[in-house]
Amino acid sequence: MELLQQQRKFFNTQQTKDLTFRKKALQRLEQEIEAREDAICDALYADFKKPIFESLALETQIVLAEIRLAIKKFGRWAKPKKVSASWVNFPSSEWIYKEPYGSILVIAPWNYPFQLALAPVIGAIAAGNTVFLKPSEMAPNTSAVLKEIIESVCLPEHVTVVEGGVEISQELLAQRWDYIFFTGSTQVGQIVYKSAAKHLTPVTLELGGKNPCIVDHSAKVKLAAKRIVWGKFINGGQTCIAPDYILVHKKVKGELIRALKKSITESYGSDIEGAAEDLARIINAKHYQRLKGLLIGEEILFGGTYNDSDNYLSPTLVNESALESKLMEDEIFGPILPIISYEDKADIEKYISRYGKPLAAYVFSKSKKFQDYITEAYSFGGGAINDTVVQFTNPRLPFGGVGSSGMGAYHGQHSFEVFSHHKSVVKRGNWIDPSLRYPPYNLPLKYIKMLKKFL
Numbered sequence: 507m508e509l510l511q512q513q514r515k516f517f518n519t520q521q522t523k524d525l526t527f528r529k530k531a532l533q534r535l536e537q538e539i540e541a542r543e544d545a546i547c548d549a550l551y552a553d554f555k556k557p558i559f560e561s562l563a564l565e566t567q568i569v570l571a572e573i574r575l576a577i578k579k580f581g582r583w584a585k586p587k588k589v590s591a592s593w594v595n596f597p598s599s600e601w602i603y604k605e606p607y608g609s610i611l612v613i614a615p616w617n618y619p620f621q622l623a624l625a626p627v628i629g630a631i632a633a634g635n636t637v638f639l640k641p642s643e644m645a646p647n648t649s650a651v652l653k654e655i656i657e658s659v660c661l662p663e664h665v666t667v668v669e670g671g672v673e674i675s676q677e678l679l680a681q682r683w684d685y686i687f688f689t690g691s692t693q694v695g696q697i698v699y700k701s702a703a704k705h706l707t708p709v710t711l712e713l714g715g716k717n718p719c720i721v722d723h724s725a726k727v728k729l730a731a732k733r734i735v736w737g738k739f740i741n742g743g744q745t746c747i748a749p750d751y752i753l754v755h756k757k758v759k760g761e762l763i764r765a766l767k768k769s770i771t772e773s774y775g776s777d778i779e780g781a782a783e784d785l786a787r788i789i790n791a792k793h794y795q796r797l798k799g800l801l802i803g804e805e806i807l808f809g810g811t812y813n814d815s816d817n818y819l820s821p822t823l824v825n826e827s828a829l830e831s832k833l834m835e836d837e838i839f840g841p842i843l844p845i846i847s848y849e850d851k852a853d854i855e856k857y858i859s860r861y862g863k864p865l866a867a868y869v870f871s872k873s874k875k876f877q878d879y880i881t882e883a884y885s886f887g888g889g890a891i892n893d894t895v896v897q898f899t900n901p902r903l904p905f906g907g908v909g910s911s912g913m914g915a916y917h918g919q920h921s922f923e924v925f926s927h928h929k930s931v932v933k934r935g936n937w938i939d940p941s942l943r944y945p946p947y948n949l950p951l952k953y954i955k956m957l958k959k960f961l
């Protein structure tokens with residue numbers, strides 16, 4: 507890996523630690539993305555007909571917001587942080603230095619192929635690192651435009667894009683990195699973690715999960731339906747924090763189903779296949795066939811129409827999928843929404859506890875007691891009450907998983923901290939040197955015992 511050696515050499519020149527160097531790189535990136543925003547949207551459409559509104563709102567503008575926040579704030583984030591000194595070090599001042607790790611590997615997925623590739627790269631640059639980015643080959647047009655953008659604004663020894671699929675990814679993983687940031691499936695996340703372990707490389711793993719969405723009998727059902735439909739079917743349902751399945755209280759199941767159908771029709775029209783501009787397609791034939799296969803044997807309440815020539819699957823509601831069904835086996839990651847009724851908390855527990863800790867969880871309820879119960883009783887990466895997906899939008903909220911849905915979290919300053927080693931430094935004064943700590947330890951034991959309470 508010749509270029510990796512070049513990046514290491516470049517890092518050792520200390521240039522990436524210079525704040526002006528970092529700021530200029532981010533500013534050039536911001537300008538290039540603004541200049542190429544139409545081309546980026548075209549590439550996303552070419553890859554899987556991602557609606558232009560979603561490409562702007564959930565791809566390019568998210569990246570630009572991250573860059574602008576970093577440009578504005580990273581100087582403060584990078585400043586050594588003074589902490590209150592410990593009296594045992596008297597006289598001293600005590601600090602935390604934010605030190606870049608060095609060479610970062612970023613491996614990105616195909617579903618938000620622009621922002622999930624660049625958002626971590628922004629944090630890595632802001633923190634003073636060099637970066638290798640491997641986009642997904644399953645979104646080739648977006649991968650190509652990412653490469654063009656990076657090559658036109660960054661030195662290859664600073665940031666480089668390596669296009670390719672699994673083979674390239676594995677070749678890269680065989681190298682020693684100072685940090686690996688992976689976004690993708692839990693299964694591949696385990697492969698990445700094993701590779702990182704060989705070199706004791708720290709990682710952030712942004713993985714997947716089967717995200718529950720609970721609607722209790724007190725919920726504002728019509729509004730809940732609108733927000734569930736939005737969060738579930740944006741990006742053609744291929745969103746890692748989308749509600750995966752609904753657990754609805756028996757009392758409001760019928761009302762919710764009616765409201766969901768209405769909201770889907772209002773969002774995508776009655777002739778849903780005509781919603782070509784508003785509904786992303788399934789990324790490829792493999793995932794399309796996988797999703798169609800999940801519907802076999804299920805009771806379809808709404809939708810279920812498809813077009814093989816276009817990897818098109820309409821927003822689909824499924825009734826009472828069995829716990830043992832294929833649909834309930836793993837993360838769906840497509841426009842299919844199982845609706846399962848529950849009577850009590852034990853029913854909820856039966857479903858949620860069957861899976862690893864989800865990346866997201868949602869609860870629609872007017873009862874604070876029930877909201878708090880779900881928030882505290884179940885572990886999940888992040889979530890929302892009376893909405894879906896919106897936890898992603900605030901850079902002050904760390905975005906990441908827990909357990910099988912991942913480790914580490916980023917966005918905003920959290921990204922800067924991910925890519926910074928926190929180095930502790932004590933600066934001692936020389937004007938006095940209390941001899942307490944030096945042998946011979948001739949301080950009477952009773953005084954040492956007195957001192958203990960100060961340690």
Ligand SMILES: NC(=O)C1=CN([C@@H]2O[C@H](COP(=O)(O)OP(=O)(O)OC[C@H]3O[C@@H](n4cnc5c(N)ncnc54)[C@H](OP(=O)(O)O)[C@@H]3O)[C@@H](O)[C@H]2O)C=CC1
Nearest residue numbers: 614615616642643670671672675690691694712713714746
């Ligand atoms: N937590 C989060 O923020 C997010 C999580 N996800 C999760 O990602 C998954 C969907 O994304 P998807 O891209 O299919 O995930 P994958 O895990 O299949 O792929 C992720 C990346 O890893 C590469 N890759 C795939 N297989 C291997 C392998 N055996 N060894 C090394 N690298 C490999 C892929 O290359 P290539 O694609 O080029 O083949 C891609 O660049 C879902 O589970 C979803 O929940 C998705 C988005 C966000």
Ligand SMILES: CCCCCC(=O)O
Nearest residue numbers: 564618745746747898
């Ligand atoms: C709304 C944007 C979400 C991007 C990360 C995901 O796939 O969930």
